[in-house]
Amino acid sequence: MITGQAAGRPGTTAGSRTPHTDWVDDTLLHGPPQDICLVLDGETDRQTLRTAVTERQKYLEDAGLRPGGTLALQLPPSLEYVALLLAVWRLGAQIVLLDHRLTGAETERAVAHTNPQLFVSTPEAASAMRGFHQVNPELTVRPGGEPARSDHVLVQLSSGSTGPSKVIGRSAGDLVTELERYSGLDGMPQSGEQLVILGSLSHTWGLIGGLLHGLHAGARIVLPARTSVRGILATVAAATVPTTLLGVPAQVALLASVAEPPQLPRLTRMMTAGGRTPAKVAQAFTERYSVPLSQCYGMTETGMITMDLAGTHYPSVGPAVPGVRVRVENGELLVALPRSPYLGEAPQDRWSDGWLRTRDAGEIDPGTGCVTVLGRLDSQVSIRGLKVDLTEVEETLTGLDGVAEAVVLHQDAIDAYVTLSPGAALPQVQQELAARLASFKLPSRWYVLPQFPRTATGKPRRDPAVLRAAAA
Template sequence: MITGQAAGRSGATAGSRTPHTDWVDDVLLHGPAHDICLVLDAEVDRQSLRASVRDQQKALEREGLRPGGTLALQLPPSLEYVALLLAGWRLGAQVILLDHRLTEAETERAVTHTDPQLLVSTREAASAMRGFHRVTPEFTRRPEGGPARSDHALVQLSSGSTGPSKMIGRTADDLVTELQRYSRLDGMPQSGEQLMVLGSLSHTWGLVGGLLHGLHAGARIVLPARTSVRGILATVADAPVPTTLLGVPAQVALLASVERPPQLPRLVRMMTAGGRTPAKVARAFTERYAVPLSQCYGMTETGMITMDLSGKHHPSVGTAVPGVRVRAENGELLVALPRSPYLGDTSPGRWSDGWLHTLDAGEIDPETGLVTVLGRLDSQVSIRGLKVDLTEVEETLAGLDGVTEAVVLHQDAIDAYVTLAPGVPLPRVQQELADRLASFKLPSRWYVLPRFPRTATGKPRRDPAVLRAAAA
């Protein structure tokens, strides 16, 4: 039998190893029984969702999971995923989210790293173009796994786009506080509206900004049958109530590529996070759909930091949301956190004296409070004694006609990795870049990729070896 510690209650303190459980009923599952809260292949009301959660909680208990135990959940977006996630929390277990798109080798490393007592996954292949799935969860007991070593309700792995993934924990109180911040933002979907979630439900933006906010606010959470452009637009066209899209920059670019989209009178806005949306993509989206493109800046470690729901402040990412403190120090953005979010070994100094180092270069306007993210700190390099901001080079390159995506890195020289529109010659792109940037900022080596390899969250991989292999 999987053993843990005694069940906790609301208001658990730091050092307690069992997250409190009543927040699931009070914050996420509350509301009129017949209100529709999820829309997949059929509508799911709150009464049905509560029943599914209770059933899955019994299934977890039959597998020996107890309060203070550890559950790794690796399922594609589905009713089963949502019910098991809430059931694990309702039981008082620590839930570790593993992206269903990880390879077998990546999954094995993640399970070894997080060491859960119970793994819930599925053998059924998940289609990359489906927004939801029907799955049969499989339960794998791990007698060698350990109980929770902290009071974190949620454990996630960082994307690993620039290095090894880190284990990041968030308490139930932290999640509830963030949901309250979302609910106070004018323009976030509320009761009587729907939120179509295109981002991953196992990562912070889709999970908290999408699924958990929708449940908390009483909005309908919609997962489209197909995540192709046609599937997304068809789902929006059929929407019975005002609809907000929640996705990532790659999905913004996908929708912006449609030159003549259909009329979508129910579309209210699109919200994006998880990276910078190139200016030309943002302009194309707003011109084609005539709705705001809202930008959220946040981290797995902190959740939402800033939000620009108006979409008017690009390239700034808005002001810090109420309750979040952010400052710039030596060109780096720092966010106030009462304790380190990291579990296990991590980079020393990443968190200290109540402040998390984001490793993002940025600045804050002293008059307006607007935050501008200038790229990663490691994007500042020296070329022949002259300072070059690789983010500037990358964004200038990505803004050229014919360049669909770009990553610029530096090892012993500046390397440019690009994907090009059909028929666009590389020499033309190189010349246009040379017309816009000083010669010392220009890439020395160029690699044309058919497509960018991506992390599980959809971000382009930034490992030079991986990118060169893709180009080859």
């Protein structure tokens, strides 16, 4: 249970908003009381979860949290995390989700920037290989914290893989609408099935596509005891009902690296988001496990945009899901959004007239409506007057047998950052790349990394200074 002393009762101001709260019970906590909804170190049925949420709600009320108030939550995956998240929403307050893997300095900046009234964290170190934790949360009241200035119930920070993090808000209506879209897709886990979540619960894919969808659809949500290959495969092997894995490309690559995985008769598919899975990794995964690799394309700002559940459209990410409108303008993908998702100072020219600029280059097939993401818009550079698509270079490089992972950037020249497969040599990789790409597309500088530094969501960092430091 939460520990810590309440240092006062943060109130609301006349300008704060009080969101409608019935959606928590109607959308997330509904269902037969005896149904198992969460599996961590034990099974949690819906009645037990409701009781836990009610207890945390009472504690937060006693600490001073009110409708329209704000609370930042920084916990590893745990029953406490789920119960506190739902309790904040049930109170009609706004929650700021902070990844538990942030450094102390990153946490301080995030808390100072979002300025919540309450902050819940834990002093206990989280194991990187554990899927769930036992935690003792500590609550801190921040006397200078501010109430919510909008009707957003969820506040997240973008991953920051390509620049400073942005503060992004979503309303209860946004979340309910997206959950209805997930449930409307044929093949998403539902009642009688289970969803094994490998991704972060504080970021959009694991939170909404995983945790909230599972609660809404009545699927059993499972967090493996260990997120190593052996731990993941053991969790799936023990399944007695149809099972879906939800993760990110790095976890797909981890599973695809197993030459002879065990028989997994209950595994139905793996869903991935947060970047495109390299073609050779996608092929290896589907060959080894004989199930579809489903690709979701979305953003923290919008949630799910496309979903190729059958895994048949690769390298396209499929058509936009019903209710989402996408168009291409000057080679950039734009998504319809009725209002700006940004809190505080919004990125310049990112949203206007009901459309969000994704900063992703892409194209839409006029016949099928399938969306193909061609990489970041800033990946198009000029080399000696000739246009080079850095995404093409990066994907070609990643496709070589000796390359485990690659990032290609441009400053004054093309730089390649690579991790090599065991036994591979850089000169051989350079020679094979030269046989596949024109000379003006080839990297001028090469950096070999033992491993890529990553964001909290598992994406490779793309900051040249960070990458060069890792190479050194």
